[in-house]
Amino acid sequence: MPVAEILQVAAGGLLMGLIYALVAAGLSLIFGLMDVVNFAHGELMMLAMYAVFAIWQLTGADPLLLLPVVAVLLFGVGMAIYRGLIARALSVQFNRGMVQIFVTFGLAIFIRGAAQFVWGGEFRSVTGHWLADRSLNLGGVFLPLPQVAASLVCLAAFAGLLMISRTEFGKALEATREDRDAVALIGIDRDRIFAMGWGLGAGAVGIAGVMLAGFYYVGPNVGASFAVIAYVTVALGGFGSMLGALVAGVLIGEVEAFTAALWEPSLKQVGVFAVYLLVLTFRPRGLFGKM
Amino acid sequence: MPALLEISHVSKRFGGVAANVDISFDVQQGEILGLIGPNGAGKTSLFNSIAGEVTPDSGEIRLDGVKLSGLGPVACAQRGVARTFQVVRSFDSMTVLENVMVGAFAKHASSTAAMKAAVDVLEFCGLSPRMDRPAWSLSPPEKRRLEVARALATEPRVLLLDEMLTGLTPTEAQSGVQLIRDVQARGITIVMVEHVMEIVLPLVGRAVVLNLGQVLTIGTPAEIVKNPDVIRAYLGDRYAA
Amino acid sequence: MDNAILRRRKREVLGGVIVLAALALLPLPIKDVYTQNLIIITVLFAGLAQAWNILGGYCGQISLGHALYFGVGGYVSTLLYLKAGLPPSLGLFAAFGVSGMLALLVGWPCFRLSGHYYAIATVVVGEIGYLLFLNWDFVGGATGVFIPFHGESWAQLQFKTAKLPYHYVVLAFAAATWLTAFLLEGSRWGFAWRAVKDDVTAARSLGVNIFSSKMAAAALSGGFTGMGGAIYAQYVGYIDPDSVLAGHFSILIALPAVLGGVSTLWGPLIGAAVLMPASELSRSYLGGSGRGVDLMLYGGLIVIGALARPQGLVSLFGRKDDHARIA
Numbered sequence: 058m059p060v061a062e063i064l065q066v067a068a069g070g071l072l073m074g075l076i077y078a079l080v081a082a083g084l085s086l087i088f089g090l091m092d093v094v095n096f097a098h099g100e101l102m103m104l105a106m107y108a109v110f111a112i113w114q115l116t117g118a119d120p121l122l123l124l125p126v127v128a129v130l131l132f133g134v135g136m137a138i139y140r141g142l143i144a145r146a147l148s149v150q151f152n153r154g155m156v157q158i159f160v161t162f163g164l165a166i167f168i169r170g171a172a173q174f175v176w177g178g179e180f181r182s183v184t185g186h187w188l189a190d191r192s193l194n195l196g197g198v199f200l201p202l203p204q205v206a207a208s209l210v211c212l213a214a215f216a217g218l219l220m221i222s223r224t225e226f227g228k229a230l231e232a233t234r235e236d237r238d239a240v241a242l243i244g245i246d247r248d249r250i251f252a253m254g255w256g257l258g259a260g261a262v263g264i265a266g267v268m269l270a271g272f273y274y275v276g277p278n279v280g281a282s283f284a285v286i287a288y289v290t291v292a293l294g295g296f297g298s299m300l301g302a303l304v305a306g307v308l309i310g311e312v313e314a315f316t317a318a319l320w321e322p323s324l325k326q327v328g329v330f331a332v333y334l335l336v337l338t339f340r341p342r343g344l345f346g347k348m
Numbered sequence: 349m350p351a352l353l354e355i356s357h358v359s360k361r362f363g364g365v366a367a368n369v370d371i372s373f374d375v376q377q378g379e380i381l382g383l384i385g386p387n388g389a390g391k392t393s394l395f396n397s398i399a400g401e402v403t404p405d406s407g408e409i410r411l412d413g414v415k416l417s418g419l420g421p422v423a424c425a426q427r428g429v430a431r432t433f434q435v436v437r438s439f440d441s442m443t444v445l446e447n448v449m450v451g452a453f454a455k456h457a458s459s460t461a462a463m464k465a466a467v468d469v470l471e472f473c474g475l476s477p478r479m480d481r482p483a484w485s486l487s488p489p490e491k492r493r494l495e496v497a498r499a500l501a502t503e504p505r506v507l508l509l510d511e512m513l514t515g516l517t518p519t520e521a522q523s524g525v526q527l528i529r530d531v532q533a534r535g536i537t538i539v540m541v542e543h544v545m546e547i548v549l550p551l552v553g554r555a556v557v558l559n560l561g562q563v564l565t566i567g568t569p570a571e572i573v574k575n576p577d578v579i580r581a582y583l584g585d586r587y588a589a
Numbered sequence: 590m591d592n593a594i595l596r597r598r599k600r601e602v603l604g605g606v607i608v609l610a611a612l613a614l615l616p617l618p619i620k621d622v623y624t625q626n627l628i629i630i631t632v633l634f635a636g637l638a639q640a641w642n643i644l645g646g647y648c649g650q651i652s653l654g655h656a657l658y659f660g661v662g663g664y665v666s667t668l669l670y671l672k673a674g675l676p677p678s679l680g681l682f683a684a685f686g687v688s689g690m691l692a693l694l695v696g697w698p699c700f701r702l703s704g705h706y707y708a709i710a711t712v713v714v715g716e717i718g719y720l721l722f723l724n725w726d727f728v729g730g731a732t733g734v735f736i737p738f739h740g741e742s743w744a745q746l747q748f749k750t751a752k753l754p755y756h757y758v759v760l761a762f763a764a765a766t767w768l769t770a771f772l773l774e775g776s777r778w779g780f781a782w783r784a785v786k787d788d789v790t791a792a793r794s795l796g797v798n799i800f801s802s803k804m805a806a807a808a809l810s811g812g813f814t815g816m817g818g819a820i821y822a823q824y825v826g827y828i829d830p831d832s833v834l835a836g837h838f839s840i841l842i843a844l845p846a847v848l849g850g851v852s853t854l855w856g857p858l859i860g861a862a863v864l865m866p867a868s869e870l871s872r873s874y875l876g877g878s879g880r881g882v883d884l885m886l887y888g889g890l891i892v893i894g895a896l897a898r899p900q901g902l903v904s905l906f907g908r909k910d911d912h913a914r915i916a
Contacts, residue, residue: 450781
């Protein structure tokens with residue numbers, strides 16, 4: 058493969074990889090806090106994308122402007138999901154692990170049905186916005202601007218998560234992560250931390266969704282296809298590790314891109330899965346996993 | 349007569365702490381051996397090494413001449429070393445009978461045989477009336493009995509008892525002592541870690557006294573109570589003379 | 590010998606015989622094809638859920654990628670029929686064998702993974718299977734495979750004029766899975782799984798080694814699921830990746846067991862009896878327009894069921910001496 062092509066593929070992989078990383082970060086955050094895998098994570102992203110689409114359709118506003126709006130909206134949705142469902146699931150007396158899995162699974166199906174109900178099953182897309190169809194030419198490598206913007210925003214979001222971890226709240230999050238039973242003793246309201254953790258996790262994936270809407274189609278099944286990649290990314294990076302999510306996300310973005318280019322586009326996910334299974338054979342806890 | 353269980357030069361460190369230092373002694377077939385010593389003497393970590401929970405840093409533990417150390421708790425149990433836990437670990441979703449059957453399955457593949465064996469063990473341990481009760485509903489002394497019954501069901505050569513008599517009322521302790529004697533009468537060798545001197549010394553044939561990770565002395569109860577080093581270890585210098 | 594265990598087992602056998610007899614007689618007076626189909630699907634899924642329950646419930650390894658075995662079983666029996674002339678009545682067992690071995694292959698590396706890691710690994714493996722079959726021309730790729738009708742016969746497992754024979758085939762299948770679960774419950778393995786779930790350290794101290802029993806559970810679970818897939822293929826007359834290998838199918842198989850009550854004998858049956866008619870009815874009346882209301886109902890049902898009755902619907906019929914499971 059000629060060098061220019063390699064660079065092109067690698068660049069594309071990096072851009073998508075950063076988006077995967079942010080989606081995975083949200084998932085990993087929630088898991089690290091309370092041992093719950095949110096199987097509705099993909100559907101939350103899908104909600105964000107539909108929110109962008111709906112508002113854009115109504116007002117013509119550019120998706121980039123809608124970023125803070127939808128991010129906050131998803132934050133609220135995340136907290137609501139925690140208070141309404143997850144808090145209950147955590148206090149169940151029997152089969153707690155199974156209940157958590159299936160509560161979020163049921164939620165995912167419900168959200169998918171709701172999206173179909175409101176907007177129908179056809180694919181939509183957000184077109185004609187500021188960055189659409191424009192690209193950057195860096196020495197022969199073409200970088201579509203929506204994807205570039207998306208990866209920059211995702212990096213910024215990661216930086217944001219890092220900054221939050223330095224604050225009082227971030228320390229409370231970390232403490233709750235380390236020993237969720239003991240934190241009550243030092244005055245941390247665990248319930249509030251969990252709710253905000255869900256808010257942050259949903260907000261993160263919401264941001265990814267908004268940026269994705271800039272160049273990807275919007276449909277009820279979008280969540281499902283990104284979800285599998287997200288779970289794999291988290292498991293590969295290690296549950297509970299933000300750094301793991303970042304590294305794994307980029308790694309998976311690259312593997313996916315090169316598998317598509319060198320083998321077969323429709324089998325690009327198989328390459329990802331193969332790498333995932335390989336890593337798990339030698340490191341069952343993922344690259345940076347602590348759990 | 350060759351020893352049943354040989355502990356040779358076993359040492360174990362945990363982080364910076366030397367829990368066991370060069371421990372050596374033998375356990376004879378059919379005896380009741382006490383493992384005693386003040387707090388922090390290293391009894392628990394030695395116990396865990398013999399039971400396979402922990403692998404010694406150096407030294408060996410052999411059963412009938414076959415090396416046991418480093419094989420893990422499952423292998424130890426399968427080869428005939430059974431143990432009880434200081435804090436009772438019953439299978440709370442099961443009945444008393446089912447708990448013991450788990451142990452019986454170590455030696456019987458068929459559930460009919462395992463059930464019969466478990467029923468017999470429960471009879472032996474005096475728990476037959478509680479057979480169909482959920483394990484969590486037993487009283488604390490009954491739970492300890494269940495621990496023993498479950499371990500016995502694996503038909504062990506050696507039974508390791510971890511502070512089985514601690515914290516019992518005198519009556520309960522006497523029942524416990526009788527059970528241990530009955531187990532010995534069946535030909536099972538017993539190693540027991542204990543704190544309660546008045547109860548353990550009349551029961552054991554010999555005892556190994558540990559202090560600060562090392563063997564202080566090995567002897568009969570009569571010898572041990574007169575040993576000035578032992579007295580000093582437990583009570584300090586004032587009482588040694 | 591008499592004790593609570595033996596008494597309960599006798600009751601279960603009695604119950605099993607009664608339910609079997611009832612289900613054998615059930616379809617006889619029913620003439621409309623829609624209801625006949627509904628019963629067949631319900632019984633098939635009761636069997637599939639019970640097969641899943643062996644691994645996911647009793648053994649505690651929550652697999653979210655069981656569709657792989659279902660699909661592979663269906664394809665194996667179909668392709669053996671079409672390319673090698675093997676009658677599907679025998680193909681069922683080939684499906685059992687291949688799917689069972691596949692489950693062993695997957696289980697071997699995956700059982701070292703804990704809880705959530707394992708669940709996700711099973712999702713990934715399922716997805717790989719789906720993608721591979723979708724792109725594999727030999728098995729028909731995305732188009733799938735049609736099973737031509739060669740005339741009614743038990744050997745070919747093809748019946749055009751009546752659905753009744755299919756009913757007995759799925760009933761035999763469901764009975765086989767129930768019996769397997771019953772035997773496992775009382776066996777050394779069944780006890781081993783429960784012990785490990787309650788207290789791993791204590792279990793190990795009693796010599797319980799569960800790796801080999803996990804493999805056995807995987808083989809049985811995968812094998813029966815594959816057999817169910819073969820039956821399904823013959824029943825529907827058509828097989829393609831979207832209908833038998835897709836991720837949502839894995840959830841469909843597991844759900845009746847989860848809702849009805851995992852690691853119980855009757856849970857998967859009760860769950861199937863509630864879920865299959867509910868999903869069929871909601872799809873017929875609400876889903877046709879593609880507006881997603883059936884999904885909303887289904888999803889809502891799962892959430893409410895999981896939260897309201899985490900021990901499963903089977904607990905609604907519990908007896909006083911059934912002991913509570915501490916979470």
